[in-house]
Amino acid sequence: MFFKFMACICLAFFVDCASAIDLSGLQNAHDPGTITKDEDTYFNFTTGTGIWYSTSKDLTSWTGGPGPVFSTYPAWIKNKIPNFGGSFWAPDVIHMNGYYYIYYSVSSFGSSVSAIGVARSASLKNPGWTDLGIVVESYGGSAEINAIDPAVFRDHNGKIYLSYGSFFGGIGVAEINQSTGKLASGVTHILGGGGSDMEAPYITRNGDYYYLFVNRGKCCQGVNSTYYIEVSRSTSVTGPYTDTRIALPNVDGKYKGPGHIGVLKDNGCNYVSTHYYDLNDGGNAKLDLLKMTYSGGWPNLTRNFSVASCGGVSDGLYRFTARHSGKDLTIDTNATTINGNPVYLAEQYTYSGTKNQQWYVINQGTGYYSMINANSLQSLDVYGNAATAGASIAQWPYWGGNGQKWNFTGSAGFYLIESNLSGLPLDVLNLSTANGARVIQWNPTGAANQQWSMVRLK
Template sequence: MHNKTHSSTPTPGFIKHCRRWLASVALGLLALPASALDVTGIPNSHDPATIMKDGDTYFHFTTGNGIWYSRSTDMVNWGNPADVFGGSWPNWINDAVPGFEGHFWAPGAIQMGDYYYLYYSASTFGSSRSAIGVVRTNSLKNPNWQDLGMVVQSYGGSDEINAIDAALFRDHDGKVYMSYGSWFGGLGVAEINQSTGKLASSVTHIYGGGHQSIEAPYITRNGDYYYLFFTRGNCCQGVDSTYRVQVARSTSVFGPYSGERNLIPNQDGNRKGPGHIGIIKQDGCNYTSMHYYDLNENGTAKLDIQRMNFSGGWPYMTRNFSSIGSCGGVSEGLYRFTSQLSGKTLEISGADTANGGNVVQYDFNGGLHQKWYVVDQGAGQYSLINAGSLKGMDVWEGSTAAGANIAQWDYWGSAGQKWRLNAAGTGVEIESVLSGMVLDVYNFSTANGGNIVQWNSTGGNNQRWNMIRQY
């Protein structure tokens, strides 16, 4: 942010800063009430990262002294706080951000392959001498944090994209992008290398600049549009905050974004100054999280959750959760698919990373080539991106014939690369949007290497798959 003030300790009374929250990714339904989520235990949060889940436990990272976080098993009662760096910080920050005193801002989190990556901001009040770093662990419940160093830096220039407020999202093609920035030079976006956690492309300026009050970006995609959410106004002033959330859209993640419109006003009842929106794609629904200042509690910063729908190509917000879980979809995330016939897992044969690599079944061995990113495209359609190759599951040569082979190919958005995940008994059928046929273990094979084709739905267990979330 251009102007930030923060609390000094991660306690229930902590906070004076602003940002985002949440991401639940279990296949089961999230038990939200008919109004906003009533968070207890450690109810306050500023600029939190997307909430991550490891097994039965949710993890909530947020602004504070150190990169502190709390835990919950129900997303309602939060507690058991800890600090990623244990009261210290990596030495590289001292050179990148002179005067840094250990107060980290606005983390952003994402799961990539077998690791959880946590991006963090190091800066000082009112300065664009800032840096975003990244740390990762293969378990949140039993963490072994490894700092990977700097991702991007700004040097204090008045027109630079300030290296704070990182937000991560996965596109339909499986690529991951980080958006970031604040006043000064506005907002930027770059692709992330999913093996290193670092930048895979140069940074593209996408919005704002010239010291406009624009910050805290978050990008999501629905259908053919990318939506850039951001906050305008001043945060961190409690009941006097002028924050509000706005949105623009584009047909490219790199912009240009246009059509800016208001999404969440500065005040809604006792909620003042909402900011730092985050989005959960849960059970086919879109849920948003953000902070607000509670006018009934002298401006205490709290968490708010709303539901987001789309109409006429634009998002709108509602607090009506009466139809929670009725969106008819599954949660985004990393999964493996096991055949209800053979118990074997869908994989790319031989861990091939080339176009045309064949989809077969095999005993599960934990390889990334046996795991798939399920990416919600809206309208009940998903892309299935192999975690090893980052290529999309594809009906070979766009065939609509029964028996056509299933392979992988660079994702380009064809109907042959889009899928529906239809509930079928205790599992799902994986239906091609192109052909209306479903994935089928050819000739009822139970052998390793059994080929996967498309076939008319018969209801057989060679066409039914268990989705197992990979945490």
């Protein structure tokens, strides 16, 4: 009774109780991963035999996929989990290194003999999955971080982090090597442990704060589930995460036992996916979709919204094409070295599909975006942190300065790309249409050499 009372109090602060958006079609889901987009289609991967998924064109109407990720299980699973029954738990997907990587867990209920594996495919719409093996594993110890419930996200600096864990040793986080899909660093324990009822982590970032969502209580009990979701925050991805609050209570109308948050950044909006047990349908597990905004440094969730643009662009991989020349924003592949740091100048060049012409755009939640080059994983940067017209544009290791934060303004399919440092837009020098022409920042002129189309690739 105490928990239900507290949940209702917290509900008033964190969740809008108005009528929910209506989802239609095939809604069944349990431990859904982050909703991921490939071209014009959204994908929702979820726990199931072989890794089950559904697709949507509009986030509201869902259709089952034609088949699971795995028709034949990776061979290593039998050695790790001899009695594996075929249900892959809590998959999560992210695009990097020219592929979609899907992280999944294999285990048995109540055991910490577990592993997180990864597979990749160049496309979700036309998949061809290749399994890459184990990312991290646990061996049955009572204090180990249980290798289940993987969640991946891209930070403002372009780095990818994996969080995971469950009962036993709590929650851990590690950086991912984007060339291999495996760990790039050791695992840092960030929360929980001692057998506490904490699992299904998800980290997202807004402004200066990282937010760690975790499930508390017990899942997989239908109408008797005691799951609820807490959120803590930190100024570092590795914690400490403090000031914990309830984000979603155990019950809200028909929504019982919410589980496994993921955050899709789409058209400037933050959409949160979870599962819930439907009290109006015998406790069947279904997909839930909420919209998240931030107030006073904390997330607020609502089911009362319509799917529409929030006045921004979607996180994803893009090419940028100058209107006057039809040539793309490119990082020069001829390296120079200044003070021991690699500097590649920005130029325009005929698009060839190489990764030095592709950019990850990351919404920082402040009105500004990171632009991370897909080839180097370095940031688009006003060289020398200069606020003056004519300053060179280059790439530089991300350090979070205003010269690495960008705003997109425009209409009719073309944008000014403006520096937070100077307020000046990207400009192709002297209106040149030649390959190799430099890109600088310059006073706004309204000319076509300052206008860029954005085409989302993934």
